Amino acid sequence: MEKMKNWATIAVFALLIFGLVIAHVIIPDATHSLSERRELSKFPAITADSVFSGDWGTDFEEYLLDHFPGRDGFRTVKAILRYKLLAQKDNNKVFLVGDGIFKMEYPLNENQVVYAAQKFNWIYEKYLQGMRVFYSVIPDKNYFAAAQNGYPALDYDRLYQLMNDNVQNMTYADIRDCLTLSDFYRTDTHWRQECLGKVMEVLAKTMGFSDLLLSMDSFEQHKLSPFKGVYYGQAAMPLKADDLVYLTHSLMANAQTSVQMQEGFPIYATDKFEGMDGYDVFLSGAQSFVEITNPDALTDKELIIFRDSFGSSIAPLFVPYYAKVTLVDIRYTPSSMLDKNIEFADQDVLFLYSTLVLNNGMVLK
Amino acid sequence: MLFSSVTFLYVFLPVVLVAYLLVPKKAKNHVLLAASLFFYFFGEPVYVSLLIISSLSDFFHSLAIEKCRGTKKAKWLLISSLCVNLAMLGFFKYIDFFIVTFNGLTGLAIPTLNVPLPIGISFFTFQTMSYTIDVYRGNVRAQKNLATMGTFVSLFPQLVAGPIVRYSDIAEELEHREHHLQNVADGIRRFVYGLGKKVLIANAMGELCALFRSSPDQSVLFYWLYAIAFTLQIYFDFSGYSDMAIGLGKMFGFNFPENFDHPYTSRSVTEFWRRWHMTMGGWFRDYVYIPLDGNRCSKWKWLRNILVVWMVTGFWHGAAWNFVLWGLMFGILLLVEKLWLGKWLEKAGNVLPRIYLMFTVIISFVVFNASSLPGVWQDLKGMFGGLNIPLVSAEAVYQLKNFALPIMLAVLGSTFLPNRLVDKIRTVKAGNAIVTVLEPVSIVVLMVLVTACLVDGSFNPFLYFRF
Incomplete structure (x- = not known):
């Protein structure tokens, strides 16, 4: 034996x-x-x-x-x-x-949040004076689940207070109450485009186009699955995948998208769904400059969105209302050189950043 | 190269085992020597030269000592050999410490040399010194075969973090060793259990320590959690390494001395040091304490001897004052036990002495792991509420819950309980059969879990490599 x-x-x-x-x-x-x-x-x-x-x-x-x-x-x-x-x-x-x-985001980096706010102010002073400028902060999904389940979490109240205390000359749109945990992908960090109706209502009201706001029901849903978000691989657990839904509207049908100043891109790059990151379907993923021009827009106004990756999925929802939507990601391009690519005039401007990026604000160039 | 790396487990070890099995008996030491030099070269490509210099120096010095035995020349040769080893150790481990201390005393600003510490230098210099001293004392014959001598010094299982194997421990096995089925299987078991201790427990505790160090949410609870975690980490890290070394030794036909024997079950500091890093304790006893006359002298000289030995023991662990303080702390505690406390501890039952021991050990390892003397003060103040921080913080509570089970398992694993449980089960025939079947299964389970942790890129450095 x-x-x-x-x-x-x-x-x-x-x-x-x-x-x-x-x-x-x-x-x-x-x-x-x-x-x-x-x-x-x-x-x-x-x-x-x-x-x-x-x-x-x-x-x-x-x-x-x-x-x-x-x-x-x-x-x-x-x-x-x-x-x-x-x-x-x-x-x-x-x-x-x-x-x-979920992925832990902790602790609150106050200096980084203040840095981000000051970066917004600097951009305002350099390019945006006299323009209609708005900002909003997207709570990441830990806001809805971390502390409630005993996990260390950001001091969100303090983060929002720091932003409100430090950001100047911009009108704030509070979207915290417009979201719940189910509005985010289970396997990914991002929010679900089809769940942004209430967020659009608040933003439209703040930015002054709520009278034009289309019902979310008027958008056509297209489903891609299985969507294994960024956390899926990190968790390494046998969990259920998500569905990725993107929305189209007849008012977006003739919109033209250019990425990094090159034309001919779709709003929804469905060919990227099977790539490294399925979320790249929205506006081809991480890009420093994206422009969407829409001849069928309900107004001839233009919008510039300073954004992170959350902006990729909400930006198409602005397309029916703006003749041109420009997305700028200053994580990938220095803000001191924005006027080389954008002619700042009388556009509406929206700074839309998630708490995840603001808590690591020094990534903003 | 770390034992707990896929390079070692899945490339180096299989290749060396095959080569070792294939070559004839007389070439086995050559395979081990080549493998050991490669093992060291892989981690320290330049400093492998120190290992070679140390081996050559002690080889030739010892031969000459043996030739001149009984003459004054032999003593000078011994001193010369010790000087070579101590000069290497002094320069590569302590030079910057000496410069900084000298600058502090004189107000000068001599620039430090920033000499990187060669891995395992404290271990292999001690091994080679003990060899030459033993030859001088006539305890062992000088080795005449350079390859055999090189194999002894560089033997990869114990090269970088002990146990401190003396030449006399394995002299016979270096020349003639048998390879038994039982020995190889025992070696595999010992190696894999050690690997599990290191990767599954020590690394988890190390992760908790790192989380504490990087947390801005400090509290008294978190300081204690850190102190307990580090106490467990250093035991499982170091004893795990020793188990792996002993296990590997057995696979290749060597019987290395034991290095740990459940030190946290001790009932006094005196007993603790009979169970913790036993080969180092034995080394200092035989080559420092006894030559200083040990306890066969006046009381004051004896007290001096103990304090000197423990100060040197602390200094051996690291070139910083907190290590010296750590050593002195134990020296003083040992004296206190020998003079007064020891008798009381013997009569105090099982619980109080163990609380005293663990409290002492936890504090000692906080001193040990501090970044500096001010760091010692900072950590101790944190543990005893002197930092104006809350008693409890949210992150401390979270980490306490997060690591509750690993800490409990580690505490249990540091006692005799697991061994006693297995022994108890073995007394029943059916239990014995179950344990017999489960042993190979446990090897597979542990290897899979360890590999999973390594592949996932967990926290991995060995603590004792820096000594």
């Missing part, structure tokens, strides 16, 4: 260490990880410099980890170990409430 046990111990150990190394050699290396939305590392080049500096060893370990056989399965095992076996409340700061996935 003892002898058999010893043989079994040696056999399983050998099977594991030799089996996995052989599998690693046999299985071809992938270039991307869909679950983590990133490029995987390549086999590091062996140079005298890299070897003698010790960098090669570090890079090789990273390469092995990136291409480890059954990598996603092992990540799931780790997640189950944390959540189920060790009863831990988060795994890599990702936590689950019901079937929703």
